[in-house]
Amino acid sequence: MPPTSLSPAARQWLSEAGRALSEGRADLAEQPLRRVLAEAPGFANALFLYGIACQMRGDSITAAEYLRKAAKQRPDDPSTLTTLGGALYDSGATDEAFVYLRRATELAPKQASTWYNLGKALKLHWQLDEAADALQRALNLDERHIAARNTLADIFTIRGNIPDAVAQYRKSLALQPDQAQAWQGLANLKTEPLTLADAGQIHHILQNQQLSNDDRISLGFSLYKALEDQRDYAGAFQALLEANALKRQLVQWDAVAGHGHVDAIANVFRDPSPVPLDPVLGHEVIFIASLPRSGSTLVEHILASHPLVEGANEISDLSQVLDEESKRRGKEFPHWVPDASAEDWARLGKDYLARTARWRTKRPYFTDKGLLNWQWVGAIRAMLPGAKIINCHRDPVETCFACYRQLFSEGIHFSYDLEDLASYYNDYQCLSDYWQERYPDQMLDLAYETLVQEPEAQIRRLLAFCQLPFDVACLSPHQTQREVHSTASAAQVRQPIRGDTARSPRYQDFLKPLIQRLNR
Structure with missing residues (x-):
């Protein structure tokens, strides 16, 4: 007892x-x-x-x-x-x-925290209707439950209801002006301008020496956005520099090890993979291989505007399949690749398709834009020879700077230092060039800048590569109603395709170390 x-x-x-x-x-x-x-x-x-x-x-x-x-x-x-x-x-x-x-x-039933915790878990599980109901019940019981309000705002963002998202973040700040997560959520919308008063308020909050590191980082990224909106580019970059430097101290990233991993991937796939048992296995899948902030969400949104394609966002199923195979073999990927037979690759491909069956219940094709797909192209070709792969890329400086000004919710530890970013981008470019040369017919090279300057021509080219009939809805993806799980881009893809989104020219003087290291 x-x-x-x-x-x-x-x-x-x-x-x-x-x-x-x-x-x-x-x-x-x-x-x-x-x-x-x-x-x-x-x-x-x-x-x-x-x-x-x-x-x-x-x-x-x-x-x-x-x-x-x-x-x-x-x-x-x-x-x-x-x-x-x-x-x-x-x-x-x-x-x-x-x-x-x-x-x-x-x-x-009258305790707000129980409804909030249920709503938070449901949101993470992408059961958004039930999540929103639970979070609203929490707020009905306690309007000052800031975490519930911010999470509800995140759901509005995912669904493209930007005015309601803004209203919820602003309500959080009215109740608690120093609420770092609300400031970050508001700034992360990117389409909602912050005011001079906002910049002053954030700057004032940052003077509090008792702030946690996480709050200081969130507020620093928010101050960057507020100052940029005032065209104070020197002040904005200084805020960004300080926030990134603090974040970099809190994360682990080894650029040398990352480079070695990419080299190992290229080396093991130099020899031809076994002839696939089923050359059309995986024809249902459209992989988008890119770095973060390179236009991958826009490309997926265009494809998901097609009535035959489901946008699955940044799913982890491929990572799980490869991780489990590594554990089974007692070797890390890619070191077991030379030992894999055609039967092994087919087994892994079928495992992936079984795990992702949920994305084919309403539409026959789906997208997978996992953030490490660019490293796994060789494995994708061996596992799922019928899959389509989109190599989506953007100007190197724009890509790196877009990552540098983004506070990611998790992972992406290479993004908080300009030297780390340059090294990572160089590795990405070398490996992507290798894949493109090796699989020219199975991999579409799609430049973001060309897409936004020539949208109709490039969208027709994209659909033709994916063997999809042309659909006019793909030309107006901003009108498509769907859940966009990448909150960093969720508001931006609700706008018409624009060709004037480059930010790096405003910061050229500050980005010289990055520019010098790219493609060295």
Whole structure:
């Protein structure tokens, strides 16, 4: 039977752990919690707090293990069930997660936090109707629940309802003027101008020495946008420089290792792949291979405007297939490629198609614009020889600067330093040129600048390559109503195709180190 009381020492340890967690210091909470659990292994509150500590440091699997134990003792405690649901979702057990998250709302229907946590998970799972309903219920219960409001604004952005997104972000800022995530969301729309007053307010908030690094970074990127909108390009670049420098300190990126990985990919695919067992396997798939901020969202939106094509956005299925094969073989990709037979590649291709079947329930073709597709072209050709591949690229300086001024939600760690960006782009260009030369008939070379200057000619060329009949809707993609999961581009693709989007000329003097390193 679980203990109902603790020794004075254990109570003190539990108190220390609670204080540490309230300050965001999971590292300081774990040792006292281990001491409590050593004395009382089944003590529910210690199990609960230890689960929270594990979740805070990113170990969702261990977090779920301890939170399950706590939930067995507290089956009707909404806080425990909500926290368990979050850990389960993060660990990949989504079905079980929603059971606990929904149960928490049943137990506490008037508690805004339970509805918010359900809505957040549903949004991440792309069940946007139900997510919006849950988030609105949270706001009906507590209009000052800023996280719920910002998440609802994100959903409006994804769906192209930009006025309502702006209204929600502005409401968050009216309630909490220093709310960094609301400023970032507003700036990230890109189509909504920020004012001189906005710039002054953000600058004032940044004077607070108690800001967290994450908030300081978000506000720095927002200040860049506000100052650029005032045509203060020197001030804007300085804000961008400081925000990127701080972000770079917090992420891990090894340009030398990245270059070696790209070289290894090119080397293993120099020898011909085995003759495919089924040369049309994967004919349903249109891969878009590009760097971020290179026009890939526009290309996908054009294709998804066609009645036969579903836009799947940046899906992770190909990455999962290759990762699982690497684990099975005990070798990292691409080092197992020389050992793969035609049967192996066909198996992997069929696995990918099975995983992505959800994208073909309404339309026969779908797009995959995973951010590492440019590295995996050789594998795509071997796995799915019938697939189409679009090599979408943009001016090197524009691409790198577009990445540099974007605060990404996760990954893309090469983008916070101009030297890292130049190195990454050079690797991308070398490998893409290699693929284009090796697979000229299976890979369409599509330049963003040509697309926006000659939209009809290039769109017809794109559709012909994909063996799709011409459809006039593809010429007006901004009128297409669909969910665009890349919030960095979601507002921009709702506008007519424009040829005047270049930003780097305004910053030429500041970008000289980048320009000098590109294509060296």
